[in-house]
Amino acid sequence: MLTDTKKMPLGKILVGLKFATVEQVKDGLKHGKEKSMLLGEAMVELGLIDDEKVARALAKQQGVKFVALSKYELKPEMTALATQEIVKEHEIIPVMKKGRLITVATHRVLEFYALDNLRFILGHEVDWVMAPKSDIYNAMKNYYGIGGLAEQIKQDDIGFKDIGAEELATHDEEGYVAQLVQVLITDAIKQRASDIHVEPMEEKLRIRYRIDGNCVEMDSPEKRLQGPLIQRIKILSKMDIAEKRKPQDGRIKTKVEGRDIDLRVSALPCSWGESVVMRILDKAKNLVGLEILGLHSSDFDRFQKILRRPNGIFLVTGPTGSGKTTTLYAALNALNRPDVKIITAEDPVEYNLNGINQAQVNHTIDLSFAKILRAMLRQAPNIILVGEIRDAETAEIAIQAALTGHLVFSTLHTNDAPGALTRLIDMGVKPFLVASAVQAIMAQRLVRVLCQHCKQPVQVSEADLKMVALTPDQVRGRTLYGPNGCKECKGIGYRGRMGIYELMEMNAPLRELTFQKASSLKVRQEAVQNGMTTLQVDGVRKVLEGKTTIEEILTITHRDDL
Numbered sequence: 001m002l003t004d005t006k007k008m009p010l011g012k013i014l015v016g017l018k019f020a021t022v023e024q025v026k027d028g029l030k031h032g033k034e035k036s037m038l039l040g041e042a043m044v045e046l047g048l049i050d051d052e053k054v055a056r057a058l059a060k061q062q063g064v065k066f067v068a069l070s071k072y073e074l075k076p077e078m079t080a081l082a083t084q085e086i087v088k089e090h091e092i093i094p095v096m097k098k099g100r101l102i103t104v105a106t107h108r109v110l111e112f113y114a115l116d117n118l119r120f121i122l123g124h125e126v127d128w129v130m131a132p133k134s135d136i137y138n139a140m141k142n143y144y145g146i147g148g149l150a151e152q153i154k155q156d157d158i159g160f161k162d163i164g165a166e167e168l169a170t171h172d173e174e175g176y177v178a179q180l181v182q183v184l185i186t187d188a189i190k191q192r193a194s195d196i197h198v199e200p201m202e203e204k205l206r207i208r209y210r211i212d213g214n215c216v217e218m219d220s221p222e223k224r225l226q227g228p229l230i231q232r233i234k235i236l237s238k239m240d241i242a243e244k245r246k247p248q249d250g251r252i253k254t255k256v257e258g259r260d261i262d263l264r265v266s267a268l269p270c271s272w273g274e275s276v277v278m279r280i281l282d283k284a285k286n287l288v289g290l291e292i293l294g295l296h297s298s299d300f301d302r303f304q305k306i307l308r309r310p311n312g313i314f315l316v317t318g319p320t321g322s323g324k325t326t327t328l329y330a331a332l333n334a335l336n337r338p339d340v341k342i343i344t345a346e347d348p349v350e351y352n353l354n355g356i357n358q359a360q361v362n363h364t365i366d367l368s369f370a371k372i373l374r375a376m377l378r379q380a381p382n383i384i385l386v387g388e389i390r391d392a393e394t395a396e397i398a399i400q401a402a403l404t405g406h407l408v409f410s411t412l413h414t415n416d417a418p419g420a421l422t423r424l425i426d427m428g429v430k431p432f433l434v435a436s437a438v439q440a441i442m443a444q445r446l447v448r449v450l451c452q453h454c455k456q457p458v459q460v461s462e463a464d465l466k467m468v469a470l471t472p473d474q475v476r477g478r479t480l481y482g483p484n485g486c487k488e489c490k491g492i493g494y495r496g497r498m499g500i501y502e503l504m505e506m507n508a509p510l511r512e513l514t515f516q517k518a519s520s521l522k523v524r525q526e527a528v529q530n531g532m533t534t535l536q537v538d539g540v541r542k543v544l545e546g547k548t549t550i551e552e553i554l555t556i557t558h559r560d561d562l
Helices: 010-016 022-036 037-046 051-062 084-090 112-122 131-142 149-155 165-169 174-190 225-237 295-308 323-334 371-377 392-403 416-426 431-437 462-467 507-513 520-529 533-542 549-555
Strands: 092-098 101-106 125-130 194-198 205-211 214-215 250-255 260-272 273-282 311-315 343-348 357-360 383-386 407-412 438-450 493-503
Touching: 010 022, 010 037, 010 051, 022 037, 051 125, 084 112, 084 343, 092 131, 101 131, 112 125, 112 250, 165 343, 165 416, 174 194, 174 225, 174 250, 174 260, 174 273, 174 371, 174 533, 194 225, 194 260, 205 225, 225 250, 225 260, 250 371, 295 323, 295 438, 295 493, 311 323, 311 392, 311 416, 323 343, 323 357, 323 383, 323 407, 323 438, 357 371, 371 383, 371 392, 383 392, 392 407, 392 431, 407 416, 416 431, 416 438, 416 520, 431 438, 431 507, 438 533, 438 549, 462 549, 493 533, 507 520, 533 549
Parallel strands: 101 125, 311 407, 311 438, 343 357, 343 383, 383 407
Antiparallel strands: 092 101, 194 205, 194 273, 205 214, 250 260, 260 273, 438 493
């Protein structure tokens, strides 16, 4: 439920219920503006109204029931429905349970995210009623041993300090910044963004979305909302809001358009405040089948044959954000059957896969990839996924697992497929082990796809063709396309991204070169002679198919790669 900003202002409701006069509301607005307080709080502090009347007015505004919580005694089985941590964070008190529905009392307006979060945490459907603030805090103290009213008031309404009381009076008071954050997340997902960047600058707060790999600046809220907005994000992601000197990481779970969305949140102290990045993990879009990856038919057939092998290592390489995780999850989904045991070690677990045992690296307790990998081998798995091979210890254990009958998937940060062999050897793994264990390596990149609604034929210069090893004769009679821009792609000319792949399957000559510690260049030359399609060639195929442009291919590869 998103808060409806068109609801009647609280001040008008107070006057309409004859809880206050127009003059008293004006005094409350003035006092609230001076003290950076909410209208209801300001009027209570001035002694113009009590918190029960504020709660009754908010209940009318939001269309929910009011309950005088102090008149009821809650049974232990009711208070046991929520832990002390949940009660303290959300300031809610469970008051009734009927079937799968739990009703909670609060003095705040529960907006969309809070309700959805409570449904997830409590494992039930959640409804809510409004209660006086003092009743809620007294119940928190009596039933959960959480502070007193004075202590809670000091922590109350963090994130609204910079918002003028008069402006808040025309919106839902408690949900103003919360709604802003939720709208930000929803808008980013609707625009297919992969990241949301909240960046404090000297004179403004900059909001950028990363769409199809490029950062796009969006309309930004006023600079005065910087503190409340960042604090709200930190609260949702369970970070320490008092800590502003150290980097922090967190996670937010929400639902948008009926889809489960996870956001990995990172906060980094910078010159003008904390820079916050929310990486959007959309399970519905990112967990795809093998056929959706965009592999050429010849590579797709080879890839499927590799997945049917009983043992060995399959490596996926590429820089951060090149789609390696999506490829590996697609492979695991294809292999996930009731008769196969699959275990993963990830940092962090990005998506939960049904039927697969997933373990997460935890550096605070020294739980590394290597330690998880050793432990998982005692679990008798058929297939193992190691999120990333970062050191010699992890590499050696993964290779031993591959040599003892396990199919192992992992990633490496190298520029191309042949480079992965030399990287493993440079890590300290013996060449004969690398040559024996590795079955195949796939390097990949992501390029933007031309908008199919507005792409247009273009003339490409001979110099640009030469950059991707094409000749005018090779494109004669073919139509090459370029970006134009329309409402479907918001004038950019591109919509979505696709993978460019380089699949190197090991054979006897390549294993011999690996054993001899040959250079990546020699390995590449041998692989190409044996039919490996390079990143550049696969990119050119997609250019000739009218799916992307030479400019996009040049962002990932050029003729010197051959």
